[in-house]
Amino acid sequence: MDHLDKLENKSIHIIREAYSEFNNLSMLWSIGKDSTVLLWLARKAFFGHVPLPLVHIDTGYQIPEMIEHRDKLAKEWKLDMIYGQNEKALEKKQTLPAGNVDHTQCCKNMKAEALKKTLNGTWKRYRMNHETGQYEADDNQKPYTGVIVGVRADEEGSRSKERYFSPRDTNNDWDIGDQPPEFWSQYKTDFAPGTHVRIHPLLDWTELDIWEYIKREQIPIVDLYYDRGEGERYRSLGCYPCTEPVQSTASNVDQVVQELKSGKFSDIAERDGRAQDSDEGAGLEELRKDGYM
Structure with a gap:
């Protein structure tokens, strides 16, 4: 396995x-x-x-x-x-x-x-x-x-x-x-x-495990995790007043996996855009x- x-x-x-x-x-x-x-x-x-x-x-x-x-x-x-x-x-x-x-x-x-x-x-x-x-x-x-x-x-x-x-x-x-x-x-x-x-x-x-599994299994997820032409996407989802997207042009699961592997977000916490985590x-x-x- x-x-x-x-x-x-x-x-x-x-x-x-x-x-x-x-x-x-x-x-x-x-x-x-x-x-x-x-x-x-x-x-x-x-x-x-x-x-x-x-x-x-x-x-x-x-x-x-x-x-x-x-x-x-x-x-x-x-x-x-x-x-x-x-x-x-x-x-x-x-x-x-x-x-x-x-x-x-x-x-x-x-x-x-x-x-x-x-x-x-x-x-x-x-x-x-x-x-x-x-x-x-x-x-x-x-x-x-x-x-x-x-x-x-x-x-x-x-x-x-x-x-x-x-x-x-x-x-x-x-x-x-x-x-x-x-x-x-x-x-x-x-x-x-x-x-x-x-x-x-x-x-x-891990976050990478999750995304690689989504890719392998072709799991349908909400498209907020992908760039929809605005140069940003969400890494973590919550209430809209307290959740900020990240700057990213990853528009599909392969590109998200590549971002995580390349180190673009290696030093940035996944929930960095969640306001309650910043208190x-x-x-x-x-x-x-x-x-x-």
Whole structure:
């Protein structure tokens, strides 16, 4: 097996292990390249079918092309697509674009809080009706006790502290110092009742691995990752008020792979254009302790 085969096999093993060990499991899909690769791996793990719901946290400020791509693939691949949202914060304008909170608080409101309340079922969930193609309020509010997430250890400092099977408490809060050891590909999956578990099948992957896999598998991703004639593209996707593109003329997957191999971005962090990563101190780590993806 080559390098990508080994990564693929390990990720599929972790996805299947999670599915066999945890009841009421879900998978987060941010519509970005990493979580789309994760979705592709899940389809491979279950022979073209994804037997668990896909959850997207809609902040109301995603780039429109992301939402279009989400719904297009959800219909084509017949995904059980669900989204959640902090409707109260949007109504009260407790967001950065409204000018009432800073980056960190906006992320807490629109992402961390919305994620926790969507996963535990205390806030509304909206599920795609495949007959109409529209989203409707979901009657099922049962908590998701486990969630599969497409984070990578090399993407950002706090993510490197994760485990493949990472326990949270009932509030989804993360105690970094209380993570189980994972030696020789042995994973702890028997947690105390009430534990919420995040599963990270892409932990070993790098940004280049992701792109080479997208190239090999011809995975459809949102075209915001490519230059569309303006001399810039996105390396990392988030809310449009807080995410900046990079200067690049890479207009297809081959050119993106070549950019990463040539060293154009070798000294620039992948999330350099994400405003919440630029705040002083360990802001993103604190957000992740509080439930942020």
